[in-house]
Amino acid sequence: MHDVDPGEVDAWLRLVTTPRVGRAAARRLLAAFGSAEAIFAASPAARRAVAGEALGAALSRPPPSHAHLVARTLDWLAAPPPGSPRALIPLGDPRYPTLLLEAGDPPLLLHAEGRHDLLQARAIAMVGSRHATPQGLAHATDFARQLAAAGHTVVSGLAAGVDGAAHEGALPHAASTVAVVGTGLDLVYPRPHKALAERIRHQGLIVSEYPLGTEPRSPHFPQRNRIIAGLSRGTLVVEAALASGSLITARLAADAGREVFAIPGSIHSPQSRGCHALLKQGAKLVETVEDVLEEVDGFAREPRPPVAAAPAPAGERDPVLAALGHDPIGLDTLASRTGEPAQVLNARLLELEIEGRIARLPGQRFQRLGSP
Template structure:
């Protein structure tokens, strides 16, 4: 089957009314990921389907499918399917895991360790400044900043990463060809060019209130941890925090003034046992083991793939091979195990900076962490 036909089958399946993600994933698994086989089975069972689904399968809207295919044909536009080996492994374990994601930009970023930074749309200037500072430091530490492209805290987090020349991921509550809010059209274009814009919703889908909780589960699901900066008691960010907790992820909250109504959501989270943080280094330290485990899981998945070599080539290095600081660190490390304090003395870098750099090198398979807090450069690097 040619590629165009495969995409058409997938889009036809995704547009079939009434098929929930759990049932669709089950059908795809049984059909070994073949959308055409799932469609054939659905048509055989047409009498059991809802009238809307039956009508769509009998006569799909060819104009709509053609528009979907046109969107996919554009440069850097992708449909990332759950049957592919580089589908984000963290999303596999969340309730109602998505069947596919529309991505504008670099799909490999979705495999990187991420931190979600979320908060109030009506954030204060101080709150946006705090969010930007956390996002900037986390991005510098090697984590991709993930958020929802909303006004306020979300926008400040995305912009902080972009200002540092580092990628960021925006998960949106519309189709991948829409922008919400409209004022963020330039920001969405920047994110797409330097990072990735992600949507579970089909092209042409407009913003709706119920889309944003669904978007929030993906923000939380992609991320190793979620940081909440300024949130009222009715904030949608608390939904993201709750979903992250239910998914077994770390949740962090920044405290604020007792007189600030936008601090009350964060204070409630802290009372409920969420980790209070005052600096990005606390998040980096907490998430480092999970980031290493994610790297191990990703390597295992790709090694089992028949296209393992191709997929591994797609893993990002962000120019670290040519970065003088990383080159200096590798030269200082040599091929004998060395402790962090030794490397700090050899390079002049702080332990916090070195920890972040070594984490990224370890995830790229260039450095191995050993017992006793030592590190060793791998052969051939």
């Protein structure tokens, strides 16, 4: 659909929005008739022969508000902002991503805005908790930056937490980032990511299978996860609770024969339990970006020349940092470890927080940031 054909746009939108016609039935119809336009040009009897009585009847008339959706979509395609081309990319289009086609249940139609070349890029998915810890956000940003610098496009879902951090880390690099969203591309969810979405439109790519005007609904997000996994050669889970969409993405990646990676965390953190569950199930434990690259690129670590030992940083000698360790702990525990009164500790913790060396977590807990 390189040149916008109103009749083709009409047919594809009618196919994907007709009630009760799911993706499997639509693929049967496409296989039988050859194109979306041919489906609706065929006789009702021919459609019923392929799809059955109920679906044949549903396909006999356009869905409510169909003409409005077609007009809205044609207007959207005709007036992209400078530097952010728009397209509808259906099954069979040369631009349709090959990896996604090879995964289970590929979407029938993609709405895309931005760098369409990224649909064929070497890509790694990065997903994780919407309520990530400061360390999780730092991991997401840093791993995304390193993956993109190594030539891998980072695919994520524009959600709060890990997703947003992953997009931010990858965006400045040529490999950039792809955001797969659960709304129409004329909407942004969550709203605080409006500026980030705008940057991705111009420096990366935003993709959705949902028609314009589609509001965020809970079922859409597990559905979009299969696209995140399908576009990618592997999926890296940064932080995840046991019941999370990130684990759905990881399972879909494994089902598609793709690599699954997980970053371990504290045994006391609920946001680490999903990653630990994946590791028990055979995901690859990741400590550095090389752990990912060696799987997806056959990257081999080269021996590094020995270097003189550097003096220990000041933080290593700080008794409060030493007492914090690397798991989140409360003020009472810290006071018992250091022997310092609470008011003295609070003053020092504030200094460390301002210096960016610790994070203050909910429940008056504190966590050291950075590598040990």
